[in-house]
Amino acid sequence: MIKIPVFLLFLSLISCSSKKPEHKPILYPKKAAEVRTTNPKNPTIATEQLAAEEGSNTVTEIKFQKEKSNLTKTAKNHLKSLHQESLKHDDLKRIIILSWSDKEFLNKKNLTNQDYMLAERRSQSIKRYLKNIDSDFKFEEVNMTKTPAKLSNLFNTTNAEIKRSIEDQESFKDKTSHAIIIFTKD
């Protein structure tokens, strides 16, 4: 009975004094939407789910600099890799682009026409880049600064479907300045 605590105490005495931590602890906000990680991955699980609903596992996220719409080097690399990945599958010629402004979609009240234009320009940058790789791609753009029209809701278009799917998802709150690119079947 007493042996174990004594042994543990002995171990603590000989080991605590000299050993330094291997890694500094990374502290995340308590309200993080996803499982905390010391090694974040792209795409996040929420983005993966969104793509899976469109019947695809070929998806990536890219980030834009604030108020900018040109692709960074990292973003171009992500798009290149995604294209390479898409070549492993047949007929992934339909590309869905979701683009955000620098404000979150869930806070719809603050979104202005300028936000709409910024998200639009970002989407166009991605489209141009991918068109240069393959001119056969068909694009479907989802501007994440506008709620879908009533008719779009009634006929459950991709635009309406995607926005309804992510509407209450905390995970999509931090997608400001981001774009999500999904390669799927036509």
Next chain:
Amino acid sequence: MKIIFIVTASLLIIRMILPSLIKVGVNDYLEDFSPSLKGQVEDIDLKILRGQYIVNNLTLDLKKTGKEFLSVEAIDLDMPWKDVIRAKTSLNILLTKLDFNLSKEVVPAIKEHIASMPKQDRATTVTINRFDIEDSIIRTSEFPSLTKDENILLSSLNLRASNIGKNPEAPLTPLTMRALVLGSGKLKIEGDLNLVGKSPQWSMDGEMLDFNLTTLNKFLKTKVPLTFTRGELDLYTEAKKEKGPIIGYMKPFIKGLDVIQTDEKFDGPKHWLIEVVAGLGNLTLRSDETAATRIPFSFGESFQIDGGATLAKAVSHGLIQEQSRGIENSIDLKVKQAQEEK
């Protein structure tokens, strides 16, 4: 003119009686659909233009005992017309306020039901785009002394699985779950299922924060020789199952623990986590102190965990909180690793 009137009137009458007819059909089916289970629904709503069908108040009982073990307030089945027109069989399902009562009798009854199903029915024949469970509960009736409010294991349960089916072009089914464990631990689970192939494969990341260990006492007191008088647990874990055994690790962070242990004997692998926690309890942490460790495990034919090394490490790492909070993303399905390495 007369014909139009007759057709319109007939359509209206059909529309009015259709839900009742479907309800009778569904209840007849649920009465005899399984050798071990039976069920019934209270009401069915049709929103044909939107392609939405709602089943209200479904209950499932065990045939042997007549005991209800599952109730669902509403099941929304959403079959978008645009997919029907494109001859795509896709479906969105939303279950609201599900209440599942886990007991010793339920698991064999479900197994018996699955075994009775023809093999082709076990495989998903339609693709479920999105499967949601919202605002739900999992409870257990294994502890008769506990009231209906006390026997809840998971509450505020929300789950989403996307792309369920055997789609070789997109084999992964990403899954997320959020819940409250025993009313205190904030649980998040995220992972992927791969249903393509002979046996399902999966990987899982998990996190449970602010779990009050004293809430375990009501379940432990008859099964394990210890009681928590104080303590809070944060837990991070990753695991996967491919061809071999389940492999993974967990990182418990234990704050301000105080344990009364009446015996050193634990019931083998079943109580290994409790044993580790109790081992950490030997530190008698002050209320502001945290002990942490990382425990690799594998679970094949037998459960393997390096208990001795784990405890020693826990003590040596203990009070300085050396472990980083969060998962490492080091365990993933091979099919996904290949994608991410690109």
